[in-house]
Amino acid sequence: MAKVLEMPKLSPTMEEGQISLWHMKEGDPVGVDDLLAEVETDKATMEYRSFDRGTLLRILAPGGSVVRLGQPVAVLGAPGEDIAALLASLLGSSPVAADALPLAAAHPPSVADVVAAPPAGPAGDEPPTGRAKASPYVRKLARERGLDLGLVSGSGPGGRIVARDVEGLPEAVPAPAPRPESGVLAAPIARPLSMMRKAIARRLTESKQTVPHFYLTIDVDADPIWSLREQINADLAAAAHADAPVIKVSLNDLLVKASAIALARVPECNAEFTPEAILIHRRVDISVAVAVSEGLLTPVVRDADRKSVMAIAAEIRELSSRAKARKLAPSEMANGTFSISNLGMYGIDEFAAVINPPEGAILAVGQVRREPVLRGDAIVPGRRLKLTLSCDHRVVDGAVGAEFLRALRALVEHPTRILLA
Amino acid sequence: MSQLRFREAVRAAMIEEMERDERVYLIGEEVGHYQGAYKVSEGMLERFGERRVIDTPITESGFTGISIGAAIVGLRPIVEYMTWNFSAVAFDQILNNAAKLRQMSGGQLRVPIVFRAPNGSARQVGSQHSHAMEHFYAHIPGLKVLAPATPADAKGLLKAAIRDDDPVLFMESETLYGVKGEVPDDPDFLVPMGQAAIAREGRDVTIVAWSRMVHVALEAAAVLAREGVEAEVIDLRSLRPLDETTIVASVRKTHRAVIAYEGWPYGGVGAEIVDRIQRLAFDDLDAPVLRTSFLDVPMPYNARLEQLVVPQASRIVEQVRKVLYRA
Numbered sequence: 001m002a003k004v005l006e007m008p009k010l011s012p013t014m015e016e017g018q019i020s021l022w023h024m025k026e027g028d029p030v031g032v033d034d035l036l037a038e039v040e041t042d043k044a045t046m047e048y049r050s051f052d053r054g055t056l057l058r059i060l061a062p063g064g065s066v067v068r069l070g071q072p073v074a075v076l077g078a079p080g081e082d083i084a085a086l087l088a089s090l091l092g093s094s095p096v097a098a099d100a101l102p103l104a105a106a107h108p109p110s111v112a113d114v115v116a117a118p119p120a121g122p123a124g125d126e127p128p129t130g131r132a133k134a135s136p137y138v139r140k141l142a143r144e145r146g147l148d149l150g151l152v153s154g155s156g157p158g159g160r161i162v163a164r165d166v167e168g169l170p171e172a173v174p175a176p177a178p179r180p181e182s183g184v185l186a187a188p189i190a191r192p193l194s195m196m197r198k199a200i201a202r203r204l205t206e207s208k209q210t211v212p213h214f215y216l217t218i219d220v221d222a223d224p225i226w227s228l229r230e231q232i233n234a235d236l237a238a239a240a241h242a243d244a245p246v247i248k249v250s251l252n253d254l255l256v257k258a259s260a261i262a263l264a265r266v267p268e269c270n271a272e273f274t275p276e277a278i279l280i281h282r283r284v285d286i287s288v289a290v291a292v293s294e295g296l297l298t299p300v301v302r303d304a305d306r307k308s309v310m311a312i313a314a315e316i317r318e319l320s321s322r323a324k325a326r327k328l329a330p331s332e333m334a335n336g337t338f339s340i341s342n343l344g345m346y347g348i349d350e351f352a353a354v355i356n357p358p359e360g361a362i363l364a365v366g367q368v369r370r371e372p373v374l375r376g377d378a379i380v381p382g383r384r385l386k387l388t389l390s391c392d393h394r395v396v397d398g399a400v401g402a403e404f405l406r407a408l409r410a411l412v413e414h415p416t417r418i419l420l421a
Numbered sequence: 422m423s424q425l426r427f428r429e430a431v432r433a434a435m436i437e438e439m440e441r442d443e444r445v446y447l448i449g450e451e452v453g454h455y456q457g458a459y460k461v462s463e464g465m466l467e468r469f470g471e472r473r474v475i476d477t478p479i480t481e482s483g484f485t486g487i488s489i490g491a492a493i494v495g496l497r498p499i500v501e502y503m504t505w506n507f508s509a510v511a512f513d514q515i516l517n518n519a520a521k522l523r524q525m526s527g528g529q530l531r532v533p534i535v536f537r538a539p540n541g542s543a544r545q546v547g548s549q550h551s552h553a554m555e556h557f558y559a560h561i562p563g564l565k566v567l568a569p570a571t572p573a574d575a576k577g578l579l580k581a582a583i584r585d586d587d588p589v590l591f592m593e594s595e596t597l598y599g600v601k602g603e604v605p606d607d608p609d610f611l612v613p614m615g616q617a618a619i620a621r622e623g624r625d626v627t628i629v630a631w632s633r634m635v636h637v638a639l640e641a642a643a644v645l646a647r648e649g650v651e652a653e654v655i656d657l658r659s660l661r662p663l664d665e666t667t668i669v670a671s672v673r674k675t676h677r678a679v680i681a682y683e684g685w686p687y688g689g690v691g692a693e694i695v696d697r698i699q700r701l702a703f704d705d706l707d708a709p710v711l712r713t714s715f716l717d718v719p720m721p722y723n724a725r726l727e728q729l730v731v732p733q734a735s736r737i738v739e740q741v742r743k744v745l746y747r748a
Contacts, residue, residue, distance in 0.1 A: 136703050136706045
């Protein structure tokens with residue numbers, strides 16, 4: 001008896017998925033747990049494995065198709081089984097099938113000369129196959145750098161992704177494309193929304209429109225935490241073994257730990273709003289914003305209040321490298337209780353971050369500024385750091401937010417407490 | 422170093438090798454009393470006498486066969502054709518005797534012989550006299566095929582060819598004979614066969630060429646440089662054996678290649694190079710490899726039409742823009 005395979009729920013928040021690549025073709029035998037396809041969700045590229053045994057009789061959603069949850073993607077059955085009636089019923093029950101195959105129908109493959117002039121605009125030239133059309137060199141770069149070609153729009157003929165799309169040609173090659181005459185509006189470059197970009201747009205719009213944000217900023221003395229970090233790293237380097245990689249602790253690692261301690265002390269900031277009740281979490285799971293190509297991801301450091309700074313440092317290193325390769329499982333990005341976003345490395349003094357729902361607050365970390373400070377009656381060179389807390393006012397009132405920041409300041413300005421807590 | 426024209430460099434190579442080894446002799450139509458159809462062998466009859474600089478009747482098959490026989494029994498002939506077009510009459514001798522006898526005799530026979538002549542397009546010599554013959558010969562195992570672009574390489578490669586113990590075909594060019602260049606005077610200056618040269622370094626695209634087309638490719642590279650495109654020009658020098666190492670290393674750097682040559686687009690050495698690149702540098706290609714060749718027609722006599730059929734710098738530039746996706 002043939003069975004219809006449907007788009008599975010591969011991340012807690014996905015509503016639709018894009019089949020990025022089929023690993024099976026029609027007629028292939030399928031065993032339990034065999035890899036059927038890769039599906040790009042709003043969070044990551046996930047493996048779609050079979051729960052059943054049989055023969056893949058028909059692929060309904062070819063590579064590249066965007067399919068809503070629960071809609072059919074393929075038919076599994078016995079070899080040679082007649083599935084005409086089943087297919088008819090599936091096709092009859094549109095919009096299901098129609099929805100499942102929009103890209104294949106809308107964009108027939110280009111058969112133009114392989115090196116014909118590039119199309120006027122790359123938008124809409126996404127090839128119908130799940131395999132993004134890309135030059136061999138681009139595929140090599142993608143393998144080496146962990147690029148997701150599904151997120152790149154190609155400027156070559158037929159939408160082929162060529163080297164300049166992933167790295168830009170050497171600066172010495174000027175674009176000969178003539179600027180339109182003045183008075184003519186040049187068409188913008190359209191970049192199709194990736195699943196990640198759609199998720200960012202949806203969630204942050206929802207956050208800014210439904211969560212009443214307010215912001216509290218403190219400016220702390222960063223000399224102690226700076227010195228502590230230097231001392232820790234000097235000690236680590238001195239103690240390093242030849243065969244083990246040198247681990248370094250960053251300011252961010254210390255701030256994640258400090259925030260976790262402060263949250264344990266002021267649990268009202270470690271909370272979530274629901275229409276019935278405010279949920280005060282009994283775990284401190286900190287989401288760390290990681291910039292990746294085409295967007296950002298927020299892997300979660302679980303129980304950060306109970307982990308050592310070294311453990312947090314190692315974990316963040318590992319999570320961010322997998323985030324950049326888009327190899328994080330959705331569960332590793334879900335159920336955070338508080339977020340930290342750090343733009344200090346980009347030279348930002350201070351900023352206000354958008355809350356990552358359903359969390360109740362997010363801490364925005366600026367750069368450590370070298371500037372004259374007052375010590376006693378003397379002006380001396382010092383370091384300062386601005387920390388801005390965005391709070392969901394439904395959960396966190398101003399006084400509570402201030403209490404959290406006071407606890408955080410005490411830790412940052414007396415950083416051995418971060419290590420001792 | 423001396424400033425020599427291409428024809429003088431070829432002559433110097435022959436004179437030096439004939440003085441070095443008395444088994445070497447020159448044979449062909451008009452090589453003696455007429456001083457060479459293109460004056461390549463000027464003065465050589467006076468210098469070496471009629472026994473070693475031999476005028477023949479118009480009998481390519483005959484003097485080719487006789488010379489292959491002479492090579493088998495111990496001499497080292499240099500066979501000059503008036504142009505490579507006329508070697509077609511002697512094709513059977515080259516294909517079935519020169520290229521085969523060492524293998525078919527189980528190594529008992531060697532054929533140390535050099536065939537040389539101008540090759541490719543000249544100016545308005547008509548379709549039957551404008552062939553790029555290297556493609557036919559490079560197809561044949563047992564032959565070496567050389568096609569230098571500069572006087573120094575002409576001298577060094579021809580001397581290496583004369584000293585080689587197997588048949589070597591040496592492609593010159595009527596329109597290159599007057600080109601001047603620095604040429605080493607050292608009588609033992611040899612250019613090894615099977616090694617390409619980088620005629621111009623660049624990072625954005627590889628242009629592979631040989632013989633006269635190297636100069637056209639350099640002209641194209643100069644045009645491209647004004648657009649900010651740095652083309653690397655490879656002067657192949659030797660078509661068989663082929664220096665795929667240099668080609669692949671360059672494509673690994675530039676990720677794009679255009680092959681520029683005289684000869685028709687169907688098959689041939691250009692297609693062979695494309696095959697090597699796609700096989701050995703597949704993962705480094707950002708665009709399909711393109712070729713600039715003769716158009717796929719017999720060469721027109723009409724001067725303007727001939728210019729359309731023969732690759733010009735502008736056509737190479739056009740192909741380069743395509744592989745850069747800037748056409």
